Amino acid sequence: MKTDVVTPMQIFNLPQHFVVPLFQRPYVWEEEEQWYPLWADVRRIAELRIAEPHRDAHHFLGAVVLQAQEGAVHVVQARNVIDGQQRLTTLQILMDAASATLDESGQDRLASQLERYTHNSELDIPPGDERLKIRHSNRDQGAYDEVMSADIPVAYDALQHHGTRIVRAHRFFSGASREWLGSPEEDLFKSRATALVWVLTQGLQLVAIDLTAQENSQEIFETLNARGTPLTAADLIRNFVFQRLDSEGGDTAKAYEKDWPFESTFWEEQVGVGKQYIGRSSLFLNQWLVSRTGDEISPSSTFTRFKHYVEHESNLPMADLLPLIKEEADSYEQWVKAAKDSARQLGVVEMAVYRMTAAQSQVLMPLLIWLHQPGRNLDAGEIGQIVTAAESWLIRRVLMRQALGGEMGRTIESMIKAYDHVPAPEVADRVVAHLSRLNVTSTYWPGDHELRRNLEETSAYNAYLRARLRIVLEAVEDSYRRKMKESQLERKGYPIEHILPQSWEAHWAVAGDEAVELRRSRVHRLGNLTLLTAKLNSTVSNSNWSKKRKALLKHNTIKLTGLLVERTEDRDWDETLIDARTTELIEAILKIWPVPAGHTGEVVDPKSKSNDWVKVKDLVESGLISIGAVLRPGYGEYKGLATVARDGGLELDGESFKTPSGAAKHATGRPTVDGWRYWRLDDGRSLKDVRASFTGVQPEMIDLDERGEA
Numbered sequence: 001m002k003t004d005v006v007t008p009m010q011i012f013n014l015p016q017h018f019v020v021p022l023f024q025r026p027y028v029w030e031e032e033e034q035w036y037p038l039w040a041d042v043r044r045i046a047e048l049r050i051a052e053p054h055r056d057a058h059h060f061l062g063a064v065v066l067q068a069q070e071g072a073v074h075v076v077q078a079r080n081v082i083d084g085q086q087r088l089t090t091l092q093i094l095m096d097a098a099s100a101t102l103d104e105s106g107q108d109r110l111a112s113q114l115e116r117y118t119h120n121s122e123l124d125i126p127p128g129d130e131r132l133k134i135r136h137s138n139r140d141q142g143a144y145d146e147v148m149s150a151d152i153p154v155a156y157d158a159l160q161h162h163g164t165r166i167v168r169a170h171r172f173f174s175g176a177s178r179e180w181l182g183s184p185e186e187d188l189f190k191s192r193a194t195a196l197v198w199v200l201t202q203g204l205q206l207v208a209i210d211l212t213a214q215e216n217s218q219e220i221f222e223t224l225n226a227r228g229t230p231l232t233a234a235d236l237i238r239n240f241v242f243q244r245l246d247s248e249g250g251d252t253a254k255a256y257e258k259d260w261p262f263e264s265t266f267w268e269e270q271v272g273v274g275k276q277y278i279g280r281s282s283l284f285l286n287q288w289l290v291s292r293t294g295d296e297i298s299p300s301s302t303f304t305r306f307k308h309y310v311e312h313e314s315n316l317p318m319a320d321l322l323p324l325i326k327e328e329a330d331s332y333e334q335w336v337k338a339a340k341d342s343a344r345q346l347g348v349v350e351m352a353v354y355r356m357t358a359a360q361s362q363v364l365m366p367l368l369i370w371l372h373q374p375g376r377n378l379d380a381g382e383i384g385q386i387v388t389a390a391e392s393w394l395i396r397r398v399l400m401r402q403a404l405g406g407e408m409g410r411t412i413e414s415m416i417k418a419y420d421h422v423p424a425p426e427v428a429d430r431v432v433a434h435l436s437r438l439n440v441t442s443t444y445w446p447g448d449h450e451l452r453r454n455l456e457e458t459s460a461y462n463a464y465l466r467a468r469l470r471i472v473l474e475a476v477e478d479s480y481r482r483k484m485k486e487s488q489l490e491r492k493g494y495p496i497e498h499i500l501p502q503s504w505e506a507h508w509a510v511a512g513d514e515a516v517e518l519r520r521s522r523v524h525r526l527g528n529l530t531l532l533t534a535k536l537n538s539t540v541s542n543s544n545w546s547k548k549r550k551a552l553l554k555h556n557t558i559k560l561t562g563l564l565v566e567r568t569e570d571r572d573w574d575e576t577l578i579d580a581r582t583t584e585l586i587e588a589i590l591k592i593w594p595v596p597a598g599h600t601g602e603v604v605d606p607k608s609k610s611n612d613w614v615k616v617k618d619l620v621e622s623g624l625i626s627i628g629a630v631l632r633p634g635y636g637e638y639k640g641l642a643t644v645a646r647d648g649g650l651e652l653d654g655e656s657f658k659t660p661s662g663a664a665k666h667a668t669g670r671p672t673v674d675g676w677r678y679w680r681l682d683d684g685r686s687l688k689d690v691r692a693s694f695t696g697v698q699p700e701m702i703d704l705d706e707r708g709e710a
Contacts, residue, residue, distance in 0.1 A: 002210045008091060009201040011064075011208060012117035012133055015124035016077040018066065020085045022137035022256045023242035025235045026263065027144075027165050029086050031172055038090065039176045045203045046195040050188075060205050061087050067211040076124055081134075082211070089144070090169060092118050092134050095200050097173035100152045102193055105184045110197050117201060118148065137253070139263055143167055233302035234262055234281035240307055245318040259322040261329045266337070273299075273362055284332055287362070288325065291370035294417025295635045296410055308637065324374055331372050332365075342491045348384045352391045354491065355475075358467040361404045364390050367412050370420075377424045385428040392593035393435050396446040398468055399589070400454055407442035410677075411435075414634055418684030434684045436599050439692050447601030448590050455586045459524035461498070470496060473531050473560060476588045480559035489558065495535040499528050499548075499564065499573050507544040522575045527582030530561045545572045614691050616660065617648025624690050631679040634686060638667040642679060650679070660687055 004010075029035060041059045048057045064084030068077075081088060099114035119131040136144045143161035147154065147170045156162055156171045181192050238260065242252050261267070267281040278286075278299055286302040289295075289309060297305050314321055338344050339354035346354060349368060356364055367390055370376075371383050378386075397404060411434075419430045438444045446454075460469060473496065477489045500508060500523050510519055522528060532555045540551045549565060556562035564581065571577075595601065619625040631642040631650065642652040642663050649656050650663040657663035660675030668678070676688040 004208050004210075005205055006208045007202045008095070008117060008204055008206075011206065012092075014077060015120045016079065016133060017120075018079055018081050018088065018134045019069070020081045020089070020134065020136045020138065020140070021242065022253060023238050023260070024081070024085055024138055025231075025238065026138055027086065027089055027140045027169075029090055029169065030165065031168075034086075034090065035169055035172050038094070039173065042094070042196070042199050042204075043176075043180055046192065046199045049195040049198060049203065050191050058203055058205050059199075061091070063207040063209060064088055065209045065211065076120060079210075084206075087206070089134060089136075089140075089166070091200075091204070092148070093166065093169050094173045096148050097170050098177045098196060098200060100154060101174055101177045101181065102197075103152050105181070105189070105193070107184075107190075107193050110193050113197055114200060138256075140164075140166055232279050232282045233299065233306075234267075234279060234285055236303040237285055237306050238262070240303070240310075241318060241322065244310065245322070248317055248319065250317075250319045255319065255322055259326045261326045261333070266333060271362075272360065280336075283362070284329060287366045288328060288369055290366040290413060291328075291373065291416060294413050294415075294420060295637075296413055312637075327374055328369055328372065332369065335368070345488050348387050352387050355391065355395065355471045358471045359394065359398050359404070360465070360467070361394065363404055363408045363412060364394060366409075366416065370416050378427060379424075382424065382428045386431050388594075389428075389432045389435060389596075392595060393445045395472075395593045396451055396595075398464070399451060399472070400446045401463065402444075402446075403442060407440075410634075411438065411443050414680055414684050414686065417632070417634065418680065418682065430683070432596055436596055437685060437689065439603055439689070441603055444603050445595060445599065445601050447595055447599055450601055451590065452586050455526055455589070456582060458526070459521075460526040461496070461524035461529060466496065469529070470494070470531070472589065473529065475592050476585055477531060477558060477560045479588050479592055480563065484559070489531075494531045494533060494558070497530050497532045497536060497541065497561075498523060499530060499552075500578065501542045501548075503542045507542065518575055522578045525578055525582050526585050527578040527580070530564055531558050532561060533558060549573075614694060615648055616644060616650070616687070619687075619690055619694055620644060620648055622694055624694055625681070630682065631687070632682070633667060634678050634680045636668055636678075640667060642667075 038061075045057050045059050048055060062084065064087065065082040066079045067082050068079055095114045096118045099111045099118065102108075102114070103111040118133055120133060122131065125131060130145065132145065132148055134144070135141075143164040143166040146159055146161050147156075147167045150159065154170070154174065156167060159167055161167050177196065181196070182189055241260070242256065245255055246252050262281040262284075267279070267284075269280045270277040271280050271283050273283065282299065282302060285306065286297055286299055289297055289302060289305055293305070293309060293313070295305070310318070310321065316324075335350050335353045338346060338350040339357060344350070349372075352364060352368065356362065364387075368387065371378055371386060394404065394408075397408070415431055415434050418434070419427055422430055435445050464472075470493070474489055474491060481488065500519070502523060504519065504523065508519070510516055530552075532552075534555070536548075536551055540548060545568070549568060552561055552565050556565060567577065616625065620627060625644055627644055627646050629644045631644065633639070640653060642650045645651050645656060649658050650660060651657075652663045652666060655666065657666065660679050661673060662675065664673040664675035664678040665671070674688075676691060677686050680686050681690070
């Protein structure tokens with residue numbers, strides 16, 4: 001490896017090709033954050049050059065990593081751009097745009113000076129070969145070649161790739177340089193033109209890291225980019241994938257074209273996850289990795305965990321692994337796009353994705369990916385049973401206003417790890433039973449009685465985000481439509497309307513404080529809400545029932561509204577009907593998102609039943625865990641097993657540990673770790689789950705598992 005501080009003249013002087021590999025991320029620089037600041041620096045140095053010709057002024061651009069191509073025989077030297085292609089591409093575009101501007105102004109000599117650093121001489125390359133010194137192999141090739149080879153003056157709007165970033169960058173630098181240079185007749189023009197050429201060739205500096213063909217370019221790339229840089233997990237993974245594929249002797253060009261799916265605008269979209277946004281490709285790769293490992297993987301560690309998985313766990317060459325990733329990515333893309341199509345009739349998986357999006361949660365996505373993993377061989381009915389249960393678990397927690405975050409994600413991860421090798425016919429029963437056993441506030445599956453009681457008195461309109469409330473009303477609407485053999489409601493974000501208006505005092509007045517309070521308490525209840533195909537104006541919305549009922553009749557294509565109106569032919573809308581309709585909607589919700597027969601959703605209250613005194617030996621003595629029971633890691637890279645000893649300790653790697661946390665510290669190498677959450681039984685329950693059962697439910701009441709054993 002050779003490292004030098006160099007100028008553009010020193011980098012681009014020789015006849016050569018700088019090849020941007022096809023697996024490099026595409027050109028992403030933009031005007032506000034990169035083009036304009038770069039131009040401002042170039043202009044500043046040029047103006048300093050004019051004012052103080054003898055001052056040694058430079059601007060540092062950053063680092064580039066270049067590597068000689070192994071075993072390549074070329075007429076001119078060829079080097080791969082391992083890192084820094086964004087700045088090298090931008091620098092070449094800037095030099096070419098400035099050259100074109102100078103050429104238009106009659107400054108042929110200065111224009112030619114810049115051209116020699118962007119284009120190889122025809123004398124140095126074979127006839128018909130591309131003269132450009134930078135050669136893009138990825139999707140930027142067409143735009144870059146077109147604008148860099150365009151006739152002068154460049155007719156940007158006529159270019160085939162006129163809307164791409166690369167063409168827009170060329171247009172920006174052309175306009176910026178033309179504006180700063182001014183008219184050729186002005187006195188300053190020649191000195192500015194000369195200063196501009198000097199800056200672009202000698203006034204900028206880069207650190208150039210030159211690697212031999214035999215050096216590990218991926219290691220250098222990771223060191224420069226893996227920590228705290230704008231490169232995403234998907235960017236780092238892409239480079240790792242194709243570097244590894246190349247080292248395995250694979251056809252990288254064919255694989256990139258056929259098996260790398262993440263280069264479309266769909267995968268570049270930013271997706272909200274909690275309070276942050278993450279690129280969809282990086283999010284998918286994180287969720288895919290969770291589906292493969294059953295481990296908790298933070299977004300920041302996606303690349304590191306992916307690399308470890310490939311090198312130590314998958315046992316597949318990259319040429320075989322990449323098509324599997326693409327197959328699952330294609331399914332993922334189909335689900336998401338279908339969920340966004342408001343008119344599409346959605347299947348159970350697509351509907352789950354739509355409702356997750358509305359609920360602002362991604363928690364079930366690793367499970368969906370896992371269920372569709374190639375080779376899992378679950379039929380549509382089994383997948384539907386699992387997804388319906390998981391969605392019920394999610395939506396019921398939404399309606400109970402329970403947290404949807406970390407512990408739910410860890411539940412999904414533990415199920416994936418526990419049931420990854422379970423025969424296909426058993427998976428659905430195992431997953432449903434696992435969800436039914438959860439009995440702590442952070443993860444439990446609310447039962448019918450609790451949910452019914454909660455919804456009966458909740459001011460639903462104020463209690464839930466509009467998108468979450470809307471998917472509930474849409475689901476009830478679709479349940480009515482199924483009974484009538486009609487298609488699903490279009491998901492167009494229809495407005496939610498109060499039947500008894502929010503401003504009811506003028507036309508819905510009642511006498512007496514008790515009646516007023518009763519009416520106020522009902523206005524936001526579930527039974528007083530419906531969906532409309534169009535929002536009513538405030539005058540109609542707040543008018544008396546006779547006038548409002550006529551307006552609602554116009555929206556009777558929505559069954560929620562039509563059925564409501566039908567029951568008021570002979571009476572006004574009032575609190576009695578609101579209560580009756582609330583009950584009706586609740587019963588529909590319980591059927592749409594059901595729980596298993598007998599499931600109550602009981603929760604162990606950690607405030608009233610402390611777990612501090614419980615030890616593993618107590619669980620053994622109660623019969624909840626047997627001596628010799630095997631415990632598996634719930635997450636992380638450790639693959640060993642622990643067993644429960646006669647004294648209630650844990651045995652691991654030939655050593656004995658008195659507590660679960662002591663054994664977990666040994667397994668993970670971490671100074672602190674919650675062993676009660678870390679160690680899991682074969683059925684997926686953590687020791688924490690078993691402990692909660694011990695403190696909150698009598699042992700003889702524990703549900704039997706699928707083998708009929710307590």
